[in-house]
Amino acid sequence: MTDNSIAPITFEEFRRLVAQELQVEEEQVVAEASFVQDLRADSVRLVELLLHLEEEGISIPLEEAWNVETVGDAYRLYAEHTAGHGGAGSLPAAS
Numbered sequence: 001m002t003d004n005s006i007a008p009i010t011f012e013e014f015r016r017l018v019a020q021e022l023q024v025e026e027e028q029v030v031a032e033a034s035f036v037q038d039l040r041a042d043s044v045r046l047v048e049l050l051l052h053l054e055e056e057g058i059s060i061p062l063e064e065a066w067n068v069e070t071v072g073d074a075y076r077l078y079a080e081h082t083a084g085h086g087g088a089g090s091l092p093a094a095s
Contacts, residue, residue: 008079009058011075014058014071014074014075014078015029015071016029017052017053017056017058018039018049021048021052022039022041022045022049024039024040029071030071030072031071031075032070032071032072033070033071034069034070035068035069035070035071035074036069039071046065050062053078058078059078059082060074060077060078060081061077064077065077
């Protein structure tokens, strides 16, 4: 039997993907950054982001995604969802 699972990604990898998809500087994509207020992502861009993350093997449950406000919220949701499948990294400590 073949294991087709994808290794969980770190927060750094997650933020790099978010920055690329939203076309913002990676330095702007911090755990506390609001998708709407700080990264200027409207609902269409957020859906596109979710679809792109899904293509990369990063699953965030859609029914819970609507409660996500910050990059940290999104990564925590991903990490919690992935925990049952081998786990994911943790958020960096706030400075």
